[in-house]
Amino acid sequence: MIALLNAINLALFCYYLFTNLTYLFLLVSAISANIMHQRRLASLKLEHVDRSPFTPPIALLVPARNEEGCVVESIRSLLGIDYPELEIVLINDGSTDGTLKQVQEHFKLRKANLLYVPEVRCAEVHALYISTVDRRLLVVDKKSGGNKADAVNAGLNATSSPYVCVVDADSLLEKDALLRMMGGVFSRPSQIAAVGGVVRVLNGSLVERGRLTTVQLPRRPLEILQVIEYLRAFLIGREGWALYNMMTVISGAFGVFRRDFIVEMGGYRHSAIGEDIDLVVRLHRLMRDQGVDYKIPFVPDPVCWTEVPADIRSLARQRARWHKGLYDVLLQNRDMLFRKRFGRLGWIAMPYQWLFELAAPIIELVGYASMLTAALLGVMSIHFFLQFLIFGYTFGSLISVGAVLQEEITYRRYNRKRDVALLIMFCFLEYFPYRQLQMFWRMQGLWQYWRGDVVWKQVRRVGFGETGSARAQSHEAEASTVVPQ
Amino acid sequence: MPALPLAIEVFFRWIDRLGPAGLVVRAIVASLWAIAALLVYICLRRLYRALFFRIRNARALVIRNKWPQIVSGVVPPRTWLFKYLDRKIVEQILLDTLDATSDDQAAPLISCLRSSGLLEMRIHESRTRKGWERREALTTLGRTRAPEAIAALAEALRDPNAENRLAAVRGLGQIGLPEAVDYLLTGAVEPDGTLTVPEIPLQNALLRCSRSKLSVLLPPLRRAQGKPREILARVVSELATPEIGDDLLMLACDPLPEVRASAARALASADPASAFPVLSVLSADPEWEVRLRAVAALSAIQDSRAIPALVRCLCDRNRSIRVRAAAALVKFEAELDYILHNVIATQDQYALQAMISELERSDIYEKLLVELRHSTTAHRANEMLVEALRTGAEKLKKNLRWQKLEEVVSQ
Numbered sequence: 021m022i023a024l025l026n027a028i029n030l031a032l033f034c035y036y037l038f039t040n041l042t043y044l045f046l047l048v049s050a051i052s053a054n055i056m057h058q059r060r061l062a063s064l065k066l067e068h069v070d071r072s073p074f075t076p077p078i079a080l081l082v083p084a085r086n087e088e089g090c091v092v093e094s095i096r097s098l099l100g101i102d103y104p105e106l107e108i109v110l111i112n113d114g115s116t117d118g119t120l121k122q123v124q125e126h127f128k129l130r131k132a133n134l135l136y137v138p139e140v141r142c143a144e145v146h147a148l149y150i151s152t153v154d155r156r157l158l159v160v161d162k163k164s165g166g167n168k169a170d171a172v173n174a175g176l177n178a179t180s181s182p183y184v185c186v187v188d189a190d191s192l193l194e195k196d197a198l199l200r201m202m203g204g205v206f207s208r209p210s211q212i213a214a215v216g217g218v219v220r221v222l223n224g225s226l227v228e229r230g231r232l233t234t235v236q237l238p239r240r241p242l243e244i245l246q247v248i249e250y251l252r253a254f255l256i257g258r259e260g261w262a263l264y265n266m267m268t269v270i271s272g273a274f275g276v277f278r279r280d281f282i283v284e285m286g287g288y289r290h291s292a293i294g295e296d297i298d299l300v301v302r303l304h305r306l307m308r309d310q311g312v313d314y315k316i317p318f319v320p321d322p323v324c325w326t327e328v329p330a331d332i333r334s335l336a337r338q339r340a341r342w343h344k345g346l347y348d349v350l351l352q353n354r355d356m357l358f359r360k361r362f363g364r365l366g367w368i369a370m371p372y373q374w375l376f377e378l379a380a381p382i383i384e385l386v387g388y389a390s391m392l393t394a395a396l397l398g399v400m401s402i403h404f405f406l407q408f409l410i411f412g413y414t415f416g417s418l419i420s421v422g423a424v425l426q427e428e429i430t431y432r433r434y435n436r437k438r439d440v441a442l443l444i445m446f447c448f449l450e451y452f453p454y455r456q457l458q459m460f461w462r463m464q465g466l467w468q469y470w471r472g473d474v475v476w477k478q479v480r481r482v483g484f485g486e487t488g489s490a491r492a493q494s495h496e497a498e499a500s501t502v503v504p505q
Numbered sequence: 506m507p508a509l510p511l512a513i514e515v516f517f518r519w520i521d522r523l524g525p526a527g528l529v530v531r532a533i534v535a536s537l538w539a540i541a542a543l544l545v546y547i548c549l550r551r552l553y554r555a556l557f558f559r560i561r562n563a564r565a566l567v568i569r570n571k572w573p574q575i576v577s578g579v580v581p582p583r584t585w586l587f588k589y590l591d592r593k594i595v596e597q598i599l600l601d602t603l604d605a606t607s608d609d610q611a612a613p614l615i616s617c618l619r620s621s622g623l624l625e626m627r628i629h630e631s632r633t634r635k636g637w638e639r640r641e642a643l644t645t646l647g648r649t650r651a652p653e654a655i656a657a658l659a660e661a662l663r664d665p666n667a668e669n670r671l672a673a674v675r676g677l678g679q680i681g682l683p684e685a686v687d688y689l690l691t692g693a694v695e696p697d698g699t700l701t702v703p704e705i706p707l708q709n710a711l712l713r714c715s716r717s718k719l720s721v722l723l724p725p726l727r728r729a730q731g732k733p734r735e736i737l738a739r740v741v742s743e744l745a746t747p748e749i750g751d752d753l754l755m756l757a758c759d760p761l762p763e764v765r766a767s768a769a770r771a772l773a774s775a776d777p778a779s780a781f782p783v784l785s786v787l788s789a790d791p792e793w794e795v796r797l798r799a800v801a802a803l804s805a806i807q808d809s810r811a812i813p814a815l816v817r818c819l820c821d822r823n824r825s826i827r828v829r830a831a832a833a834l835v836k837f838e839a840e841l842d843y844i845l846h847n848v849i850a851t852q853d854q855y856a857l858q859a860m861i862s863e864l865e866r867s868d869i870y871e872k873l874l875v876e877l878r879h880s881t882t883a884h885r886a887n888e889m890l891v892e893a894l895r896t897g898a899e900k901l902k903k904n905l906r907w908q909k910l911e912e913v914v915s916q
Contacts, residue, residue: 056668059637063644063672065679072709073743133870133901135862137824150866180825206705207671407529414536421543428547437551444544 025394032387033408039376040415046260047422053263054255054320054430061321066199069206070104076209077105078198078276079181083171084189085113085164092126094189097230099154103198108157109179110189113171114143114164127151129159134178136160140287142173168272169288169295176287181279188273190327192222192232197322201276204319213303214277216262216270216318218254220433221247222325232325237439242335244446245454246328251443252423255320255430262318266369268304270316272296274324281306292352293474294345301353308362321431336461343465344474346378381462413451420447565594572598576613582621596623600648608650615651624649628657639664640672647676655685662692662701674702678710683718686711690725690733698731711740719744723752734759738767745771750779757783762792769795773802780806785814793823800826804833809840816847819856827855831863841873842890849893857897858904870894 069075080098084091091110098108112120123129129149136148143165151157162174172186185201187193197217205212223246224238237244254271261267270277272295282288285302292298300316307314329335350373357374359366391408394400424443427434434440468474568591574580575595585591603614618624627649630642643661646654654676661673674693677685689710693702700707715722719741726737738756745753753775756768769787772780780802787799800818803811811833818830834844848860864870874894877887 132865133898207703411533418536
């Protein structure tokens, strides 16, 4: 028994050390990649991308379900984006509120018999509308398919642009986000299958007429903790993994994809719980199967701002769903593990996802239990137990402070001293009890998946409006940004 | 013994006594040190930036007050050239102003860059520096729009660093002078035809450089093979004028599909009499990209002789071509009856659907139906047309429901 406890504790120590060292490695890689990117940007003038006749068209696919509170602002903001060949396809996914009515009133929609080629599977489309105010806007009104994947598939059928960018209706894109994104594609257009951008927390910032006017930290601790999480996930995790072409997720709230590849894969998978991670993993698989030399890069400067859950119940649901989604995708693609044809994805990225993302809450729970037992039985000194906890706390805080540093040396969106001080302070508050709650929610997600409970649950969010004032609103569907820890 | 070293010694002795736990304590201490270092760095960086920007803004204000004298040389360059911050500010203001001015207004600014020695300094840096410092110099040289910078930028096309090569291409494009075309083609293309820089930035650079003198592209285009030929053809297609009609006809017979597609695009701006027969042939090309460009060109020409070719393209197996052909046909508003009869005669439901879709997009579908119903002539034919349009619209509605491929085939 004692030997077993000792062995478990040693294994846990190694596991924990390895997780943190991986993050440290990713942090160093991401900082160097970011500095290189900043220097590279100096020679890229966005107006060249904007004015070039060779810039490919993009369709922005905006799935919306019961988004009457923000849909008009969102479309207005998207129509104001700088990009020469832009089409906006809003997919009204069986909304039961006034989403379609709002859009109809503001953009003077006209029902039209337009060519719609059902190349990928989705629920029945009731009608297509075009705007008489701005011809770039196309609205697909469809029966609810029960998930975001279905809505995006309808959008894919309605457009023929070679690139598509999926954006959540409750998100805001910065004006030059697409130009920045495509600036990256320009360097290797035939090689790039998809590009990921940064998603940041909108809560607390001010929005006027669909434009983000002032960036500031939210006030609630729960939201600030999510800001740190997003910084860590995007500016360290994604950036680091993408450097080695092993990024397994592009946020569902903001990513550009080659349309032909998605259609070739049969569109978004209907039964996928986390459709964004599912799509990227399938894209890797497709490219590897075809033996194509490809890249799925991450561009850290185009920013999409999105709302995050402001109450603990919604956050719990979101995190449980993300973990379910991760489990679902990893299970579906388990054959990629340790296969030569999937290269470093099969040997490094996927095993990492299994061991250090999916199994993390279980291992963490086992760790707490075994260490506590060992300490109580006197097998392990209580001092050692406490030291181990302190080590976990300090190392974890180091990584979070590193994420704030990344933000500070590159983009500095949070300019106020108070905001930076708060961010740093929360880096030290993140590990108790937020981390344990996360562990619990992720365990819940696993349990729900095993039970077969994959139903989407309501997430309560604060909408953005003219003045940025808080306005509670319900969303049946939630943004599907999978943020790996 | 002083208190601090004593405390450190006691601390390390304690760690040594801990055994394996000592390792963890060491790790904690290291993490704390690293956190402290990061925090100090963040604070110092903020302080430094605040101070730097305060000083820079103050200097910029002083320089802006003397700006006309600086540009005209009344204030001698030696008063600011050898002060790092002042030099950076002057250069920044000069380049920003240059970015916002047209070529004819740029002369005094470029002259200031020359006479002050700033340009020479940057040329020197671009030749002697390495890595990102060279890239910075190259980017600046591009923004100067000075012809003297072309040679220095061209040298950088052979830089081992891909990012520096890219910066050189972009810089040459920004200068935008026809003299840079040869440098671009010799520097960015290996003798075997492979490119040392990405395709699109090279195309953009060539486009900007040859905008004022397209003829500089024609001799290299005639000689080029493979990828460079495709790139040159694409650029020519963007800038084509009726004067280069003969070259375009030659390109239209090229074995490379991409070159034929570019020729098709360019023929839109050629003399319609000579372009039309070639475009009709290209609209039946085996490669869909060529057909698509040919349809787009026929659409731009807007000659009613193109209608039969466009109707044929409306039955193309490629969706994009059908859509483009329909969009082109809808433009012939006066001849819509004739076109629709031809479309219906093809008995191709996809062609009809594409046509209806475009009529809807152009907001003339309902108007057309009303006109057809109330037309006094050819009553029977019009009825048939209305019926066909209605059936087509119904089919379009049916498409909104997803069906398995087998079902579609069985229908």
